[in-house]
Amino acid sequence: QNSNFKENEVLSVTLSVQYLFQLDDDEEEEEEEEEEQEDKFDISISVKDPEKIGTNDMNAFQTPLPMFRNKTFTVRRRFSDFLGLYEKLSEKHGPNGFIVPPPPEKSILGMTKVKVGKEDSSSADFVERRRAALERYLQRIVHHPSLLQDPDVREFLEREELPRAVGTQALSGAGFLKMINKATDAVSKMTIKMNESDVWFEEKLQEVESADQQFRKLHVLVESLVVHRKELSLNTASFAKSTAMLGSAEDNTALSRALSQLAEVEDKMEQLHQDQATNDTFNFAELIADYIRLLGSVRGSFDHRMKAWQRWQDAQAALQKKRETEAKLLWANKPDKLQLVKEEIAEWEVKVTQYERDFDRVTATVRKEVVRFDKEKARNFKREIINYLECLLQSQQQLIKYWEAFLPEAKAIA
Amino acid sequence: GEPHPGPRAVNVDLQTDATLQVDISDALSERDKVKFTVHTKSTLPNFKQNEFSVVRQHEEFIWLHDSFVENEEYAGYIIPPAPPRPDFDASREKLQKLGEGEGSMTKEEFTKMKQELEAEYLAIFKKTVAMHEVFLCRVAAHPVLRKDLNFHVFLEYNQDLSVRGKNKKEKLEDFFKNVVKSADGVLVAGVKDVDDFFEHEKTFLLEYHNRVKDASAKSDRMIRSHKNAADDINRIASSLYTLGTQDSTDLCKFFLKVSELFEKTRKIESRVAADEDLKLADLLKYYLRESQAAKDLLYRRSRALVDYENANKALDKARAKNRDVLQAETSQQLCCHKFEKISESAKQELIDFKTRRVAAFRKNLVELAELELKHAKVT
Numbered sequence: 001q002n003s004n005f006k007e008n009e010v011l012s013v014t015l016s017v018q019y020l021f022q023l024d025d026d027e028e029e030e031e032e033e034e035e036e037q038e039d040k041f042d043i044s045i046s047v048k049d050p051e052k053i054g055t056n057d058m059n060a061f062q063t064p065l066p067m068f069r070n071k072t073f074t075v076r077r078r079f080s081d082f083l084g085l086y087e088k089l090s091e092k093h094g095p096n097g098f099i100v101p102p103p104p105e106k107s108i109l110g111m112t113k114v115k116v117g118k119e120d121s122s123s124a125d126f127v128e129r130r131r132a133a134l135e136r137y138l139q140r141i142v143h144h145p146s147l148l149q150d151p152d153v154r155e156f157l158e159r160e161e162l163p164r165a166v167g168t169q170a171l172s173g174a175g176f177l178k179m180i181n182k183a184t185d186a187v188s189k190m191t192i193k194m195n196e197s198d199v200w201f202e203e204k205l206q207e208v209e210s211a212d213q214q215f216r217k218l219h220v221l222v223e224s225l226v227v228h229r230k231e232l233s234l235n236t237a238s239f240a241k242s243t244a245m246l247g248s249a250e251d252n253t254a255l256s257r258a259l260s261q262l263a264e265v266e267d268k269m270e271q272l273h274q275d276q277a278t279n280d281t282f283n284f285a286e287l288i289a290d291y292i293r294l295l296g297s298v299r300g301s302f303d304h305r306m307k308a309w310q311r312w313q314d315a316q317a318a319l320q321k322k323r324e325t326e327a328k329l330l331w332a333n334k335p336d337k338l339q340l341v342k343e344e345i346a347e348w349e350v351k352v353t354q355y356e357r358d359f360d361r362v363t364a365t366v367r368k369e370v371v372r373f374d375k376e377k378a379r380n381f382k383r384e385i386i387n388y389l390e391c392l393l394q395s396q397q398q399l400i401k402y403w404e405a406f407l408p409e410a411k412a413i414a
Numbered sequence: 415g416e417p418h419p420g421p422r423a424v425n426v427d428l429q430t431d432a433t434l435q436v437d438i439s440d441a442l443s444e445r446d447k448v449k450f451t452v453h454t455k456s457t458l459p460n461f462k463q464n465e466f467s468v469v470r471q472h473e474e475f476i477w478l479h480d481s482f483v484e485n486e487e488y489a490g491y492i493i494p495p496a497p498p499r500p501d502f503d504a505s506r507e508k509l510q511k512l513g514e515g516e517g518s519m520t521k522e523e524f525t526k527m528k529q530e531l532e533a534e535y536l537a538i539f540k541k542t543v544a545m546h547e548v549f550l551c552r553v554a555a556h557p558v559l560r561k562d563l564n565f566h567v568f569l570e571y572n573q574d575l576s577v578r579g580k581n582k583k584e585k586l587e588d589f590f591k592n593v594v595k596s597a598d599g600v601l602v603a604g605v606k607d608v609d610d611f612f613e614h615e616k617t618f619l620l621e622y623h624n625r626v627k628d629a630s631a632k633s634d635r636m637i638r639s640h641k642n643a644a645d646d647i648n649r650i651a652s653s654l655y656t657l658g659t660q661d662s663t664d665l666c667k668f669f670l671k672v673s674e675l676f677e678k679t680r681k682i683e684s685r686v687a688a689d690e691d692l693k694l695a696d697l698l699k700y701y702l703r704e705s706q707a708a709k710d711l712l713y714r715r716s717r718a719l720v721d722y723e724n725a726n727k728a729l730d731k732a733r734a735k736n737r738d739v740l741q742a743e744t745s746q747q748l749c750c751h752k753f754e755k756i757s758e759s760a761k762q763e764l765i766d767f768k769t770r771r772v773a774a775f776r777k778n779l780v781e782l783a784e785l786e787l788k789h790a791k792v793t
Binding site for chain 2: 207210211214217218221222224225228229231232235236238239241242243245246249250251252254255258259262374377378381382385389392396399400403404406407410411413414
């Protein structure tokens with residue numbers, strides 16, 4: 001397998017979006033099955049020198065590359081390809097306790113607007129949100145040391161054309177959440193007696209559930225803020241126009257001029273509010289949304305650990321049952337059946353050992369993954385929120401400039 | 415909060431006159447009414463004492479205003495617009511909803527929201543006091559209106575004036591009166607005035623009034639959005655605080671800091687919205703009402719002109735028929751005198767209106783800009 005990159009190399013991915021509005025008539029006839037119209041994404045991948053990667057990257061790697069090449073190439077992927085990748089990765093790595101980053105959900109409403117060609121700010125917003133979310137999704141995958149080794153990931157990044165992913169219809173918004181939330185039901189139904197070393201897991205799970213609750217609440221609030229800021233922007237624009245009209249009706253010259261200057265200030269404020277709404281969305285709301293999804297994956301990994309534990313327990317129970325049967329047969333003196341049972345016992349003993357080892361392995365993985373997740377989370381939140389606050393500050397500086405320019409005009413009224 | 419300058423300073427620029435000073439020294443908000451304590455200081459001989467107070471309710475202010483409007487003697491003046499009815503319904507509803515939803519939020523959140531709503535209630539209360547006060551001050555500052563007998567009774571009579579709100583029949587009568595006035599207005603607006611000054615004023619006021627109305631409505635909408643955003647920021651601050659108190663990790667400490675910042679931002683946004691409300695929205699609302707009052711003055715003058723022209727025609731007819739000539743002459747002279755008197759005082763009133771308007775806008779726009787800068791620099 002000739003790969004473009006070696007182990008431990010640092011990858012940077014950026015996504016741009018291409019839209020597929022209509023298939024040409026000829027192409028349509030060639031299609032055998034109904035091809036679902038989907039937006040396509042161009043993924044630009046470059047292998048970078050970690051020293052050149054500053055704080056722009058999600059993770060700053062500390063281990064230097066033994067060898068590096070600066071190479072850039074592009075592949076084109078459909079949205080369903082991303083979903084397909086997630087399905088493959090979660091099937092393969094989820095049971096081992098890995099936290100597999102989830103992609104953004106399919107949104108029927110959002111996509112319909114875009115397909116209809118609705119050229120408004122809400123569909124432009126949706127497009128950008130999706131692109132950015134997919135980019136972050138890929139970045140999380142390629143920065144996960146184990147996931148990057150996965151051949152499916154390599155194929156996703158390198159192969160010219162990917163075969164269409166099947167079964168991603170199930171990954172609509174609702175289906176997707178169901179899949180992720182299946183974990184919680186399973187965990188809460190189990191009444192498990194935890195021994196000491198598991199207290200960590202119990203606490204962590206509680207933390208995760210509490211964080212999930214808080215984040216969902218916070219997300220709703222931030223989205224509400226976005227809506228109100230957009231309203232504010234529109235209403236400010238409207239007021240600006242109205243003030244300009246008032247200014248032109250005013251017959252005192254200086255006041256008339258001041259009013260039209262006020263209208264200009266309000267116009268600029270409109271833009272500030274709009275920019276602020278964008279800031280709220282991309283540096284705050286989307287961050288929270290990402291983590292709500294990620295927390296779902298974290299709970300998934302806990303669930304997989306529980307499953308491994310359950311499998312081990314079930315094997316122990318089965319072994320116990322066989323031993324009881326063995327004891328009964330010893331008493332009943334049936335040597336043939338006894339031999340069979342002895343063989344079965346041997347099998348189950350192997351299984352029990354295997355499953356215990358599996359459980360320990362999964363436990364260790366989950367633990368490591370959760371620690372990594374927490375560190376990532378802390379780093380991400382700090383960076384994104386500081387970014388957000390800096391934008392806020394910039395906004396304020398601009399505001400000051402506008403009003404400072406206006407003040408002398410107001411004072412000049414006579 | 416910061417002390418707001420006296421309402422007189424906000425909307426109108428009036429000299430304080432030792433001979434008659436009026437203010438609202440206190441106000442009490444009861445379940446469905448507000449009681450204003452009207453305080454007067456005067457050296458005029460008309461009053462029994464030099465300083466006294468009475469308690470008045472909104473209906474009594476309206477009674478006073480309407481008595482000015484209905485007084486033919488004051489046809490040539492811009493009647494100071496009546497203060498709007500105190501409206502706490504929305505605020506009260508919000509407080510009630512909050513009480514009902516107490517169980518669904520944390521104690522901190524509840525306390526915070528309650529404080530916010532109480533502050534809002536207080537702001538509305540202060541505003542209604544200011545608006546009632548401005549009305550009285552405008553009357554007290556007007557050279558003719560200040561001598562009005564009803565005004566003195568309003569200020570001094572320490573019993574209830576027993577002016578119940580208008581009943582249905584009276585409200586209907588008022589409605590028709592206004593319809594007639596508007597119809598008149600439409601008729602008369604079409605007639606070009608011989609006097610350039612009034613022709614210009616008519617054109618100007620019609621346009622200006624409409625634009626102030628629009629600007630007032632748009633400013634209200636803008637400020638409401640601003641308040642909504644501030645409310646959201648408030649809730650986000652609370653939510654971040656809860657996240658920050660989960661444990662004492664680095665991230666939690668960070669959340670606490672961010673929560674503080676959001677809280678600060680919220681305070682600033684609230685103050686900005688409140689200042690915009692006071693310096694911009696209230697200003698526009700006030701000049702909406704004043705420009706209407708100025709328009710009413712023009713309508714009255716126009717009607718007087720129509721009456722005068724009709725009297726002229728009647729006189730010509732009477733002379734032609736040589737019947738009731740003296741009566742027609744008297745009538746014509748009365749109309750002429752009335753029209754000229756109104757025109758003379760109207761001219762001065764409209765000039766004063768312009769001066770007041772320009773001064774008020776200047777003051778408020780300067781203060782608005784200064785406050786915006788002050789708040790922005792805090793960050």
